[in-house]
Amino acid sequence: MKFLFLLMLSVTQVMAHERSVKTKADKLAFGQFTEQKSHRWPFPLLSIGHNMQSYQDYSGSPYWHDGLDIRAVQDQPIYAAAGGKVVNIQNYVRGNHLYWEVAILDEDGFVWKYHHVSEETITQEIRNSYSSGLKIAEGALIGNVVQWPISSFGEVYHHLHLLVVAEDGRYINPFLMMDPLSDTQAPTISKIGLAKNHKPIDGTQVTGDHALFLEASDLVLHKKFILPPHKISYRLDNGDEKLVWMFVNLPSGKNDVDYIEDFYMKGTCGDYNCRKFYFNLNFSIQNPRGVFNLPVGGHQIEVLVEDAAGNKASKSFQWKVL
Ligand SMILES: [Zn+2]
Structure with missing residues (x-):
């Protein structure tokens, strides 16, 4: 019984926060990050749930969070923070509907990886760009945030896990690519x-x-x-x-x-x-x-x-x- 409980717990935890999975989109990034950019957020966010440097340890092997958890209301539509070519649509944890990626290569060479997109809501325009190489515009609708089944600290945790990849497959801090938030609270x-x-x-x-x-x-x-x-x-x-x-x-x-x-x-x-x-x-x-x-x-x-x-x-x- 205890074993079963632990098993369930660990399955739950694996579901909760992803390891940053490398996908083929990582290899396509060539952007060199030198200065703060200013992109619009993919939607009006509730808060930040985790940042790139967040410490994650769900099973005894700690890792960096890498991306930004942008917390959303249920079924929140996601709009592309940067335009470009769709270079990947992938169920990167195969068989688990929570883990779909849409990746967009922008004209500066950065790959924007949108994780936890609800697969059935991915738009035809996004799918067409992936198959044809046609560019999508900044602000194009990508799909909706998938419904997250688990709460954290007593709150529903629907979120977009956003990663920005630069040259050599290095993740850079998405915060530095986005419009400033009205965050006046000091550490x-x-x-x-x-x-x-x-x-x-x-x-x-x-x-x-x-x-x-x-x-x-x-x-x-x-x-x-x-x-x-x-x-x-x-x-x-x-x-x-x-x-x-x-x-x-x-x-x-x-x-x-x-x-x-x-x-x-x-x-x-x-x-x-x-x-x-x-x-x-x-x-x-x-x-x-x-x-x-x-x-x-x-x-x-x-x-x-x-x-x-x-x-x-x-x-x-x-x-x-x-
Ligand atoms: Zn995350």
Whole structure:
């Protein structure tokens, strides 16, 4: 009985949030991302459910969310944020009606992958473009958001999972391609502290090698669906500002698992019932779990976080190396 329950639970969870599935559309992208674009949102959104850097762990193998979960009302029509050629229509989790992709290659070389489109609503114009190569215009109707069977944090979770692919198949942050949202809520820093062996610890004194963690979150047009901030940086002992990461793209470029367990520390969670983010302030690509090697004595760090709309917050922490 217990086994059956667990089985059902895991099936449910697999249904809930997709891994970013690579499709043939990824290979067609050649766009080089250099600056913020301004595309209209595919529909008037309810809120953002997940962003590209959201930590996902439904079965013990964490991964980056990669796309943007744009929350929708039931049966919401989806309009193309960018025009172009339809380069893929695919049931990318075969046999599961929740996982249909419509992919559009725009004239700048970016592939826009619309996931969770209801297959029977995909328009004839979209199907014709796919078979004939004829371009569709920005704003063309693609189809409707599929009805999502599962709720999260007590809310229905109908959503479009939007991915934007650039050259070399790298996913870039869809936020940077879209019109700004009326998001005036700054990220929140709950805690900064010491870490040993990639795990937050209590206290303000430490011996030897150590790292620092940041607990922080952001909200975009919602009260419960917390998200990781867009940008994290710090000033150590009043030095220059050092960037930990800014999510123009993932640290790994195109892989949805690389560095996830370095950037996020132990204690982080991201599933239906738990969202908590402990960031490793020592993260760098060169030394992903790097530790501070600081002289004995007192130290101070000022951490700065920013969301995709430019709202900022900062907080300081002092500690002593014995
Ligand atoms: Zn998603």
